[in-house]
Amino acid sequence: MKVVKPKKCAVCGDEFIPSKTTQKVCGMNCAISLGKSNIQKQNAKAWQKEKKIMKERLKNxxxxxxxxxxxxxxxxxxxxxxxxxxxxxxxxxxxxxxxxxxxxxxxxxxxxxxxxxxxxxxxxxxxxxxxxxxxxxxxxxxxxxxxxxxxxxxxxxxxxxxxxxxxxxxxxxxxxxxxxxxxx
Structure with missing residues (x-):
C-alpha cells in the first residue's frame, strides 16, 4: 500500500493527511470557507466585468x-x-x-x-x-x-x-x- 504524504490545508495552512488525492483542505469548516472564497472570487470577476460595462455606459x-x-x-x-x-x-x-x-x-x-x-x-x-x-x-x-x-x-x-x-x-x-x- 502507498504511503500518503501529508498536505498543507489551502485555507488554514495546517498539515493533514488527505483521504483522497484531490483533497485540498483539512476538514469541513475549511471546505466551507474555500467554497465561499471561490464563489466570492467568481462574483468579484463578474462584478468587475459588469462595472466596466456600466462605466462605459456612463461615459460622455x-x-x-x-x-x-x-x-x-x-x-x-x-x-x-x-x-x-x-x-x-x-x-x-x-x-x-x-x-x-x-x-x-x-x-x-x-x-x-x-x-x-x-x-x-x-x-x-x-x-x-x-x-x-x-x-x-x-x-x-x-x-x-x-x-x-x-x-x-x-x-x-x-x-x-x-x-x-x-x-x-x-x-x-x-x-x-x-x-x-x-x-x-
Missing amino acids: HKDWLQDLQKVFNEFIRLSQKGSSCISCPNPEPTDAGHYRSIGAHPELRFEEKNVNLQCRKCNGYWGGNLIEYRKGLVRKYGIEVVEWLEGPHEPIKLSIPEIKEKIEYYRGKIREMKKKAEIS
Whole structure:
C-alpha cells in the first residue's frame, strides 16, 4: 500500500493527511470557507466585468476624447521613441506636445504631424517653445507641412463610435510596435 504524504490545508495552512488525492483542505469548516472564497472570487470577476460595462455606459463625449488622447499620446511616444525633443536637444523627451494647441485648433488634436515628442521643460514650462518647435517641424517634415498645419482647417466633431474606432486603431498600432520591440 502507498504511503500518503501529508498536505498543507489551502485555507488554514495546517498539515493533514488527505483521504483522497484531490483533497485540498483539512476538514469541513475549511471546505466551507474555500467554497465561499471561490464563489466570492467568481462574483468579484463578474462584478468587475459588469462595472466596466456600466462605466462605459456612463461615459460622455468628453470622457471618450480623453481616452483617445491617452492612447494617441502613447502611440506618439512609442512611434517616436529614441528621438530627441523637437524643440531642444534634450535626448529624453517624455511628453507628446502639440504644435497647434488643442484649445485653439481642436481639428488638429489627433493629427500625427502636429504632435511630437517634447521634453517636460519645453512642453510645460516654456508653453510649447513654439519658435524652436516650428524650426524642428521644418527640419522633420518640410516647410509645406508646417504651412499646412498653420493654415485654416475644417472643424471636426468626432462621434463616439468614431472615437472608439480611432482608439482601437491606435491600440492596434501600439500592439504592433510593442511586438516589433520584443522581437528586436
